Amino acid sequence: MRSLAVDNCFQDMKYDTISINNTNSAAMAIKYLIDSGHTEIGYLRGKAKINNFQYRYLGFCSALRSSNLTIHQEYVLEVGPSLEKVHSDVSGWLASHQKLPTAFFADNDFIALSAMRAFQEYGYKIPNDISIVGFDDTPFCEISVPPLTMVRVFKEEFGAAAVNRLVEHMKSGTVISSITVMRTEFVERKSVRKI
Numbered sequence: 001m002r003s004l005a006v007d008n009c010f011q012d013m014k015y016d017t018i019s020i021n022n023t024n025s026a027a028m029a030i031k032y033l034i035d036s037g038h039t040e041i042g043y044l045r046g047k048a049k050i051n052n053f054q055y056r057y058l059g060f061c062s063a064l065r066s067s068n069l070t071i072h073q074e075y076v077l078e079v080g081p082s083l084e085k086v087h088s089d090v091s092g093w094l095a096s097h098q099k100l101p102t103a104f105f106a107d108n109d110f111i112a113l114s115a116m117r118a119f120q121e122y123g124y125k126i127p128n129d130i131s132i133v134g135f136d137d138t139p140f141c142e143i144s145v146p147p148l149t150m151v152r153v154f155k156e157e158f159g160a161a162a163v164n165r166l167v168e169h170m171k172s173g174t175v176i177s178s179i180t181v182m183r184t185e186f187v188e189r190k191s192v193r194k195i
Contacts, residue, residue, distance in 0.1 A: 018161050018180045022052045025151045025184040026059030026105065027066075029133045032149075032186060033103045034067050037195025038131065042075030044090070044106035044115050053107045056135065060105055075101045079111055086114035094122045102195065103131035109138040112148055116191070127193035137187060146190035153184055 033041050043060050046053050064071050074097075079089040094100075106112035112134030116126055124130050126146055134141060134150035141148040161180055 016165050016178050016180070018165065018182065019052075020153060020182050020184050022055035023059040023062065026056040026135070027063040028059075028184075028186055029105055029135070029151050030060055030063035031067075032188075033105065033131065033133060033192065034063065034069065036103075036131070036192055038101075038103040039069055040072060040075065040101040040103075041069070042072070042077065042101040042104040044086075044104050044111045045076055045078050046081065046107040046111055047078045048081050056107055072101065075104075077104075079115070083110060083114045086111050087118050090115045090118035091121070094118065100124075100130060103133070103192065105133050105135075107135060109134035109136045109141055109148060109150055112150070112191075113140055113144055116144065116148070127191050131192040133192060141187075141189070144191075149189045149191045150187055151184050152187050154182060157182060 030041060041060075041064065043057065045057060061071055077090065077093050079086040104112075104115065106115060112132050116132055119126060119130050119132075126132060132148065134148045135153070137150055137152035141150055161182065165178070165180070
């Protein structure tokens with residue numbers, strides 16, 4: 001029986017993987033913020049030790065460095081794994097910080113949406129005061145207020161590619177493992193202000 005990992009990639013494992021290029025996808029989002037005039041960009045980073053989050057942080061850092069912008073560690077906020085924890089972590093951070101970046105990139109949409117709620121409760125308007133970009137494109141992104149700009153991951157295509165690869169293995173009996181990298185898409189909505 002063949003094994004297959006979806007939405008994750010381990011270079012040294014002997015099984016098929018289907019994933020996205022998290023580093024390049026995050027860098028694309030940061031480049032969009034930079035092109036929109038943002039030079040002080042924060043990061044809402046999930047505390048969970050997930051490879052995808054690590055690669056997204058690398059993309060964040062890479063995009064800032066390639067534009068000769070500073071990575072402000074005081075704007076890198078680690079948040080807990082639940083909506084409630086994200087909200088309380090962001091609220092606590094806001095209570096102790098007077099200066100904020102003009103934009104934040106979040107590891108995923110749930111972090112972005114929960115952070116948006118905390119910012120709004122503190123009186124900040126999105127995107128006028130703080131711009132936010134998420135990652136994944138969950139169904140809530142289109143109906144949030146404002147609708148969330150984010151990196152779209154094609155999850156249905158992920159599933160189809162996984163099934164196709166397993167069927168291919170069953171038919172051919174091949175033992176060669178492969179790494180498939182799916183594309184992402186940047187979706188511009190209303191949560192980023194152009195400066």
